[in-house]
Amino acid sequence: MDMRKLVGRNFExxxxQKGFTQEKFSEASGFTQQYISGLERGRRNPTIxxxxELATTLGVSHIDLVLPDDDARSDRAKLSKKK
Amino acid sequence: MDMRKLVGRNFExxxxQKGFTQEKFSEASGFTQQYISGLERGRRNPTIxxxxELATTLGVSHIDLVLPDDDARSDRAKLSKKK
DNA sequence: TGGGAATACATACTATAGGAGATAAACCTC
DNA sequence: GAGGTTTATCTCCTATAGTATGTATTCCCA
Structure with a gap:
């Protein structure tokens, strides 16, 4: 269960979906394009x-991390919009 | 909006609720008692x-971070049990 | 009120998060 | 295949996450 990849895939x-390029997103969020690239590729372990800050820039207000059962083969996670 | 305090309060x-002391939890999780203390007091910024790992030790399978509206005065967050 | 259990604080240390800059590699579209 | 745009890789740097150890403090309860 690799949280880095789980978050990276869903972030990407x-x-x-929001129409950001990595470059546009980096300008909006203050993180570098290189950091965003590493994040999406599961090479970064972001702090809460x-x-x-990433969620806020995305306009996401609800971070929903579903931790898969051991017998579940695929990772699952959602970053869902506010109700 | 201080994510450290938000997570710390809810973790504590x-x-x-699970009947852990900080010491018991540190033994179960591999983190030090001192780290748990700092976490609960909002002085730590844990990575995902x-x-x-904290959620797993707690037996929590669903991490639900609700990011309050700007006009909401109090922080809100839930770490909810699997359905 | 004293003594053990639980929590908080202090310091020093290693590993890594995240930044800055340059560049490489893909991916278009013409 | 040239040229723009988007994403990935690399190196170096500082700040801090997390460990280890010791101790102080707070909280009980007999």
């Missing part, structure tokens, strides 16, 4: 403060 | 990997 999906 | 509540 949401970034694209960083996670909050 | 859940730890007590750390957050996952």
């Amino acid at each position: 999906r949401l970034r694209k 403060v960083t996670l909050f | 509540r859940l730890r007590k 990997v750390t957050l996952f």
Whole structure:
């Protein structure tokens, strides 16, 4: 269970949904494009403060981390919009 | 909006609900008692990997971070049990 | 009120989060 | 295949996450 990849994959999906390039997102969030790249590729282990800042820039208000059962083969996680 | 305090307060509540002392929890999780203390007092900024390990030790499978509206005065967050 | 259990504080240390800058590699579209 | 744009890789740097150890403090309760 690799939280880095779990967060990276879902972040990338949401970034694209929002129409951000890595560069545009880096300008909006203050993180470097290189950091965003590493994050999406599962090479970064963001802190909760960083996670909050990323979510805020994405316009996401609800971070929902579903930790898979051991017997579940695939990782699952959602970053869902406010109700 | 201080994610450290938000997580710290909710972690402390859940730890007590589960009947752990900081010392017992540190033995179960591999983190030091001192780290747990700092975490609960909002002086630590855990990474997502750390957050996952803490949740796993607590027997929590669903991490739900609700980011308050700007006009909401109080922090809110839930670490909820699996359905 | 004293003594053990639980929590907080202090200091020093190693590993890594995150930044800055340059560049490489893909990925278009013409 | 040239040229722009987007993403990935690399190196070096500082700040801090997390460990280890010791101790202080707070909280009980007999």
